[in-house]
Amino acid sequence: MRKIPPVAALLALLAVLTLGLVPARAQGERELVFGMSAAFTGANGELGIEYYRGLTAYLDYYNAHVGEGGWAIRVEPANDGYNPGPCFQNTVNFIVRDNVFALAGYVGTPTATHVLPLLQKFSDRHIYMLFPFTGAQPLRDEPFGRYVFNLRASYFDETRVLVNRLLDVGRSRIGVFYQSDAYGRTGWDGVRRALAAHGLRIASEAAYRRGAAFERDFSFEVQHLLAAGVDAIVVVGTYAAQAAFVRDARNAGCGLPIAGLSFTDSDKMLDLLKGESERSGRDYTADLIQSQVVPSYEETGLPGVRLYREIMGNYEGGAMPSGGEEYSPRRYSFVSFEGFLNGMLLGEMVRRMGDDPRRERIPEVMESIRDFDLGIGVDAHFGPDRHQGLDAVYPTTVREGRFRAVDSWERWRK
Known part of the structure; x- marks a missing residue:
């Protein structure tokens, strides 16, 4: 089986090969x-589309170069609309009906966490979740x-960096605006823990229900936080809700730094x-801070x-998942770049399995990946007690x- 070239060699190959010229397997x-x-689809549909595009872009390239003796990789997408119920049904279908090799590329905390008990229930089938x-x-x-392998840094990592940097510049009254679900509460807890390490507490908080659109009015939540005298705000939300909150905060005259997470x-x-x-003629883009988990x-x-x-x-993106036609894919994005890097790691896992790809070997193979070069300046590192490959956080x-x-x-x- 041909070994997939390292990043530098792949760049050289791109000078003479393109995806469009290689026939599909x-x-x-x-x-x-x-x-x-x-x-x-829905208020967060672009997240899924961008992540899927980055993931499949690399995997199409991988499949084109894997060689006749290798194993190609196909990702079968299913739309859950960022809702736990449909995600649960999709997962049951993947495991019972489709007999997939593994779950990969799930998007979202409330959805991914909702199906975790299925991994335990079907442990005899060696079902694992890769790189959500x-x-x-x-x-x-x-x-x-034990059933999940992550590439990205955690929300605790992200919130710790944001809180520590804000404290460094004298902003100790930090408020939190968060989505009222597993995602938002995890981010809220990350801020709480980061502040507690300095003997501080969250100055004020407000929440919103999952699925809020950009048209939603958050003026009440803004005033609630400002009335508490916060001097910085961390938002744990999705793009539409966070954008709406920023808009309403700036309209209320709030010039505080507003920070958000990679998701x-x-x-x-x-x-x-x-x-x-x-x-409106007003600048809504000033004093925004976003932590990223990729450069x-x-x-x-x-x-x-x-x-x-x-x-x-x-x-070109190939066949878009159901509902993807609602969106115009962007050429580059932080989200598709993360999906792309996860595709690189997925390809490396399959390559290391050689001629013996079996589900029960996933932990053994993943835990053998040490100092894997993704070409981003920091290597991914896994082990028996380490199922998260990267810890790096990049404030932007x-x-x-x-x-x-x-x-x-x-x-x-x-």
Whole structure:
């Protein structure tokens, strides 16, 4: 079986090969199928679409270069609308009806956490969840963490970095606006823990129900937080809700730094705020901070970024999941870059299985991946007691119309 080239070699190959010139492998011929449940419609549908596009862009490339003796990878998507019930049914179908090799690329905390008991129930079938798009703790802690392998940093990692940096510039009265579900509560708990490490508490909090659209009015929640005298706000939400909160906060005269987490999809949130700025003549993009769990897709000095941009720049996207036609895919995004890196890791796992791909070997193979070079400056590292490959967090803020790395926190010193 041909070994998939490292990142640097892949970049060289791209000079003479393109995805569009390589015929597709026949379906079912030495092929491993992975089930992916995600939102492809609704208020958070673009999250699922972008993640799926990044994941499949790399896997199409992988399949084109895996060689005749290798195993191709196919991801079977199913729409759950970011709702736990449909996600549960999709997962049962994947396991019982479709007999997938593993679950991969699930998107969202309330959905992914809802199906964790199924992993335990079907442990005799060796069902594992690989690289979900969530930083929630239940996927990292017992009793379910043994069945899940994560690439990304956790929400506790993200909130700790945000809180510590805000405290460094004198902002100790931190408020939290969060989605009232497993995702929001995990982020809220991350902020609480980070503050408690410094002997502090959350200054004020407000919540909203999952599924809020950009048209939602959050003026009441804004006033509640401001009345408590907060000097910074951490939002644990999705792109539409966070954009609406930022809009209403700025309309209320709030100039405080507002920080959010990677799951928000900062690119889409910024699009919404730019559109609102054009309509109103007010700048809604100032003093925003977003933690990311991958480097910026504009850091072309990183070979992994160059590979991503080369492949995504030529990627047509193939057949979109049901509902995906509602959205216009963006060329590059933080979300699709994360999906792309997870595709690289999935390909490496399958490559290491060689001619013996079996579900029960997933833990053995994943835990053998040490110092795996993704081309992003930090290596992924797994082990028997480590099912999270990366810990890196990258704070960003809006400069020149895009989210870029924070060069100095002094601008927010109180």
